[in-house]
Amino acid sequence: MKPPAFDYVCARSLDEAIDALGRRPGEAKILAGGQSLTPMLNFRLAHPGMLVDINRIPGIDAIRDDDGGVRIGTLARHRAIEVSDSIRKKFPILTAAAAHVGHLAIRNRGTFGGSIAHADPAAEWPMLALLLDAQIEAKGPQGARTIPAREFFTTFLTTALGDAEILTEVKLPALPAKTGWGFEELSRRPGDFALAAVAAIVTLDGKTIKDARISMGGVGGTPLRAPGAEALLRGKPADAALFEQAGKKAAEESDPSNDVHATADYRRHLVSVLTRRALTSAAEKAAQG
Numbered sequence: 001m002k003p004p005a006f007d008y009v010c011a012r013s014l015d016e017a018i019d020a021l022g023r024r025p026g027e028a029k030i031l032a033g034g035q036s037l038t039p040m041l042n043f044r045l046a047h048p049g050m051l052v053d054i055n056r057i058p059g060i061d062a063i064r065d066d067d068g069g070v071r072i073g074t075l076a077r078h079r080a081i082e083v084s085d086s087i088r089k090k091f092p093i094l095t096a097a098a099a100h101v102g103h104l105a106i107r108n109r110g111t112f113g114g115s116i117a118h119a120d121p122a123a124e125w126p127m128l129a130l131l132l133d134a135q136i137e138a139k140g141p142q143g144a145r146t147i148p149a150r151e152f153f154t155t156f157l158t159t160a161l162g163d164a165e166i167l168t169e170v171k172l173p174a175l176p177a178k179t180g181w182g183f184e185e186l187s188r189r190p191g192d193f194a195l196a197a198v199a200a201i202v203t204l205d206g207k208t209i210k211d212a213r214i215s216m217g218g219v220g221g222t223p224l225r226a227p228g229a230e231a232l233l234r235g236k237p238a239d240a241a242l243f244e245q246a247g248k249k250a251a252e253e254s255d256p257s258n259d260v261h262a263t264a265d266y267r268r269h270l271v272s273v274l275t276r277r278a279l280t281s282a283a284e285k286a287a288q289g
């Protein structure tokens with residue numbers, strides 16, 4: 001199908017985009033990479049009266065080093081993240097996960113900020129923003145504000161962003177020394193959204209787990225952390241039996257539903273297995289680092 005008719009604004013600055021959004025509150029939508037919005041328009045699942053194109057705004061696609069961490073501009077394409085040396089060095093979990101974001105053509109157009117703002121619970125960037133305690137920066141008519149990832153994803157495809165607010169940049173704070181990562185997902189075909197995905201980071205103090213974080217995708221209305229499983233791991237020696245136990249706990253903390261692709265029970269089983277694998281891989285890397 002063809003998209004419904006809409007007015008089009010090509011913004012040249014963030015202020016111009018915010019101004020345009022503010023003129024049609026609730027009716028105007030930002031157009032970033034268009035890899036989620038355009039299919040929704042074509043399927044007539046969205047009927048915005050106006051699209052505000054942010055692709056011509058200079059400087060909002062930068063990936064910058066920041067205090068040991070990185071700042072990713074909203075318009076950074078998935079592919080730019082996949083090939084960034086800085087990301088590979090500081091957050092190799094993003095490099096690994098990028099390969100799971102759709103296909104190359106989608107990664108060439110789709111944007112980091114667009115994916116986070118779209119907030120698909122099975123998408124890789126939202127679950128990694130949650131895992132990495134990202135600080136999400138937004139700008140709107142009332143000025144700029146920073147929203148912690150934990151407060152950003154409110155419900156299915158819905159975020160804390162206001163109608164005229166633009167996600168401008170995402171800050172990923174530096175990870176502590178002796179931290180390793182694991183990323184596991186299962187999808188029916190390469191490039192499909194995950195039936196379930198789990199990302200984990202483990203920080204070791206000798207053989208003891210000093211800290212652990214687990215984030216799950218595709219198994220709830222939003223990406224989810226697994227606080228019970230994380231608590232179970234802290235202060236204990238890293239071993240296979242513990243990771244098995246944490247996997248079962250994470251599965252209990254997931255909230256999947258049945259759909260045409262998989263049953264909720266199968267997705268819960270996946271969480272248990274993928275969590276165990278992600279933790280094992282994270283602990284191995286932490287021990288080496």
Ligand SMILES: Cc1cc2nc3c(=O)[nH]c(=O)nc-3n(C[C@H](O)[C@H](O)[C@H](O)COP(=O)(O)OP(=O)(O)OC[C@H]3O[C@@H](n4cnc5c(N)ncnc54)[C@H](O)[C@@H]3O)c2cc1C
Nearest residue numbers: 030032033034035036037102110111114115117123124167
């Ligand atoms: C066949 C196919 C397979 C895919 N597979 C995957 C996959 O496996 N994993 C995955 O993660 N994604 C997948 N995607 C989605 C893809 O990653 C999209 O690029 C991403 O979800 C949205 O980014 P975008 O830049 O294309 O946003 P757009 O489609 O332009 O916008 C998406 C939504 O976010 C809003 N928005 C965009 N930017 C901003 C901003 N800066 N501030 C506020 N709101 C904003 C828009 O108004 C819109 O509502 C797939 C897409 C396709 C077509």
